[in-house]
Amino acid sequence: MYAPRHIEREILLALYRYSLLTSEHLSTLLHYEQNTIYNAFHTLKQKRWVEQLPLTFVQKNVKGWTLSKDGMEVAFGLTKEYRIRLLRRTNVAIGQTTHLYGSNRFFIHLIRESRSRSAYEGLVDWIGMRDSGDRYPVFDAKGKKSTPLRPDGIGAYRFEDGRETVFHVEYDTGSEHLWVLHHKLWQYADTLKGFWDDVSLANVLFITRDINRSMRIMELWQDIRDDAFRRQPVPTVWTTTESALNENGVFASVWNGVSDDRVSFSDFPRLHGTPDDSRVPLGKQIREQPFPNTMKKVDKS
Numbered sequence: 001m002y003a004p005r006h007i008e009r010e011i012l013l014a015l016y017r018y019s020l021l022t023s024e025h026l027s028t029l030l031h032y033e034q035n036t037i038y039n040a041f042h043t044l045k046q047k048r049w050v051e052q053l054p055l056t057f058v059q060k061n062v063k064g065w066t067l068s069k070d071g072m073e074v075a076f077g078l079t080k081e082y083r084i085r086l087l088r089r090t091n092v093a094i095g096q097t098t099h100l101y102g103s104n105r106f107f108i109h110l111i112r113e114s115r116s117r118s119a120y121e122g123l124v125d126w127i128g129m130r131d132s133g134d135r136y137p138v139f140d141a142k143g144k145k146s147t148p149l150r151p152d153g154i155g156a157y158r159f160e161d162g163r164e165t166v167f168h169v170e171y172d173t174g175s176e177h178l179w180v181l182h183h184k185l186w187q188y189a190d191t192l193k194g195f196w197d198d199v200s201l202a203n204v205l206f207i208t209r210d211i212n213r214s215m216r217i218m219e220l221w222q223d224i225r226d227d228a229f230r231r232q233p234v235p236t237v238w239t240t241t242e243s244a245l246n247e248n249g250v251f252a253s254v255w256n257g258v259s260d261d262r263v264s265f266s267d268f269p270r271l272h273g274t275p276d277d278s279r280v281p282l283g284k285q286i287r288e289q290p291f292p293n294t295m296k297k298v299d300k301s
Helices: 006-018 023-030 034-046 069-079 097-114 178-194 211-226 242-248
Strands: 050-054 063-067 122-127 153-158 164-171 202-208 236-241
Touching: 006 023, 006 034, 006 050, 006 063, 006 069, 023 034, 023 063, 023 097, 034 050, 063 069, 097 122, 097 153, 097 164, 097 202, 097 242, 178 211, 202 211, 202 242, 211 236, 236 242
Parallel strands: 164 202, 202 236
Antiparallel strands: 050 063, 122 153, 153 164
16 A cells, blocks of 8 residues: 655645645645745645645636545544545535635745744644634533534744744634524634633634624624623634735734724734744745756646
8 A cells, every 4th residue: 555755744734634725825825936835746646645626716726636536544544533524425525615725725824924024923723614613612510511612723832032922713704694693603712712711812803895894703703702792801803804814914903903093913812832842834944855856847737
């Protein structure tokens, strides 16, 4: 049986954790040149471990990559996990492609922008959409587990001073009714307090496609905060638009909170870090060329 090489294992594990990524995303996340990623996909496609997914809503004919059922089996072997429910799905991204692409894209942009900052600074933890609900499990009196809070992603960004911003991403396409958003905001206020000593240090980021949608979300949050939770600590909620992030960047003053002032990602509440934290930020791994220079360039499709 063919044993995947190191870079092939990394790609398989990335697709397993985050479900849908483009070649460019993988290049940023794993800190490999794109040609190196293309070369690795040559084998992954031959083994039928990956599948292409056309992203018709993205310009420039961009294609996403997901794991095939065979690829999922290989990932199970690499992680020592076996989630049979994942094998029942023909494609984990079907029905949520736009949503998944948008939320993952935010994390990739954050990694990319962190490269111009301190080598020590960057995204040190990223939990993907599929596994985020397990971060905050709730059990009833009979011990039955539920996951009322399922962010599109959870991240921890470490700054140069060692402190960390922990954030929960909600990528809003505008398709959900306002009562769904109200319920989601309520769950953040009600659930996180049971897991955080100081829940005000928990950041919740709503990324929308329209400034009016962002304003409405913040109005809903203010009503919840000032009414039902007025005497309780609550998370810190921020909103911005996808276009503002694309034009100005994650670290620009594009985030709106309960006040009228716009702030930067750098201004979000932070946790105290640990002095001996040796985690290497995602996208800043030290790499060596895994393929000989004489290897022919392969088809990028």
